[in-house]
Amino acid sequence: MKKRFLVAAVAAGALFAVAFGAYAGIAKVSRVSATPLPSSSCGPLQYKGSGSPQFIIASDLPLQGSSRSQTVELSKAEAFILGQQGWKAGKYTVGYQSCDDSTAQAGKWDPAKCSANANNYARNTSVIGVLGTFNSGCAEIEIPTANRASLGMVSPANTYVGITHSATGVTSAGEPGKYYPTGKRNYIRVVAADDFQGAADALLAQSMNEKKVYILNDKEAYGAGIAGTYRNALKHLGGIQIVGDEAWDPKASSYADLATKIKNSGAQSVFLGGLECENGGKLIKDLRAGLGNIVIVAPDGFSSFKDTIAHAGSASENMFISIAGEPFKFLGKGGKAFATAFGKSLGLPATKVNPYSNYGATAMVTMLKAIEGSNGTRASVTGNLFKSKFSDSPIGGFVINKNGDTNNAPISIYKVGGGTANFYKLITPPAKLVTG
């Protein structure tokens, strides 16, 4: 009797162990399907693979305001790459949600929205990685929250230097350490930081034999940062005098007084460190009205060409706009293949694909590779992001360093003419000119 009881107990135990093991195995392999992020900030969960997705990649971009045309296309580029890869990263099935960090009232990224989004990503364990942000000011808010949750972020567009490394006269005290409260990095970017773009714009000024330049910024992290890198590069180059360096007030009705002051300074060129959505169109109009044919140079904050030209009108003619990356004709095999296929999906010729779409696609490729090589945990994915190394991608080959920065740093200069932005020249700044 005792023996029978012992056999029955062992059998029951074995049965329980098998049943539990089977349940645990199912749980491990097929994981409960991903919980979507709230619709208050994010679009519907996109997934066209088999079954349901195990993980979500969230995209965080300002989908309203003057950068909308650029960011909507960028978001489509990210989803396009995921679709090309069968909604999978190795053995994991992955869905995609496009989230908005802007508000209609602000017409651009909004600090409260960035904070709310970051908390949503951190809390939702289905989110395995974030592609974003677009604006550096928003990244400053989101990175620490994601950092505490070991959540990896890949930005296709943040260029402010202080997010990843320090630079004299550009970054604030405590940067970039204050963005990583755990002491472990969780953020990389596939776009070159502003120290490259500032240097390229300074080289542009030198190539045009300018002797006096005036620097303006829009008071935002990005705007003040790019103005700082431009200033540093000009000082390194020597021979060009900075005759003025101040902020423009995005809420001002008119910049006629500022234009008059710039004219009095004798500047041959004005650099607009900032975003077009900060009343940039009006600023360009007033500068052109007050300063005639002065050279106007703007960074990628004005790279939503359609909006810049629409808002500034004919005053934008002959202005220069720099943007990280290369135009279609300089792209490698991967870049051309992506632009052609993606352009076709939108009904656009490959040459008309916005350069930032290539960065969006590259951000997705990088994230998918990190997930593929991971054990399915956020920490593992984040660790893999810092091992990213590509011989070819939609932006060409690149390596991510320990700070999370890329070594892919060509800067394209566009010149507005005939109501469109036309490629002018490609500048790859030498390392000695880059402040970082």
Add this chain to the structure above:
Amino acid sequence: MATEVSAPNLALLRRRGIPSPAAIFGTLLVSAVLAWLAYNAVLTPSLFAKQFLIGLTNGSVYGLVALGYTLVYGILELINFAHGDVFMLGAMISATFAVQIFGLGANEAWYVLWPTVLLTLLIAMIFCGVINTTVERIAYRPLRGAPRLAPLITAIAMSFILQNVALAWKGPNYIALPYILPQSSVFSIGPYHYQWADLIVLFITVPVLLLLTWFVQKTRQGKAMRATAQDRDAAAMMGINVNRTISVTFLIAGMLAGAAGLIYALYFTSVRFDQGFQLGLIAFTAAVLGGIGNLTGAVLGAVLIGMIQAFNNGLTWHAPGSDWTQSIVFAILILILVFRPEGLLGERTPEGQ
């Protein structure tokens, strides 16, 4: 240890002809500003003259908005925060009619430009007048006997409602207009040009101010407005229809906002849904600076604010620069409220003393 100057001591100082610490501080501040302006004028005379003209023109536009604030405050003692947003809607309707419907562009012939601009002006004035009267009827009149805080909060709420209406209508981006007003030079000061567009703003503001002053001082309706402003109950006992008089005041203030909106749209060529709030605050500061309730004071205050902005942004010798413009403008508001609450041209009242 600091010595406190109590109220009786201040009265004693006044009686002995000794200026109060506030008066000494004010005199020193104004003297320092005048000395700074004089040095800049000597250092860069043509730049100074150009900034003066820019300030005068911008201030004139602010003045048209400030007149609306001061009219409504004069009669209801209500700071109508929605006024700036009515002005912004005026700018938007002007942009819509002038550019999208009438198709005005740069370099139009005068016989096309002026009739179209006048027609747009009429539309904008009627549109804003109707909106302002409606706001008064539905949001302020029911609160006529309520504590002051209630209509003030309602005014702020109306401001946000109108902003969101504009946001839903035109979206979050700036609406850019071409240079419709003539940009050719009237005269030059050194390398700087004064354009016809600048002069047109003055040509509109000055007659509007004169017309409004005449209306308030000389007409029957104007006298009713002044009587209602002085004592609403006594005015009613004298047979004045108080509600109608207040409605007419809101109608005139709205029409001024419409005129300001058209000028703003055509002169500054850029309009956005939230610009009314910012410009409204500047105009309100101007009205307080000049003496709220005083029409000439409102325009004077607005011109001074315009000049302070232009000199601060545009002068080169020790000018704080555009980083500090807003801080300076609103610091002036605080200083005025603390040291001279009745404003530059306002009368001392028991409340204002």
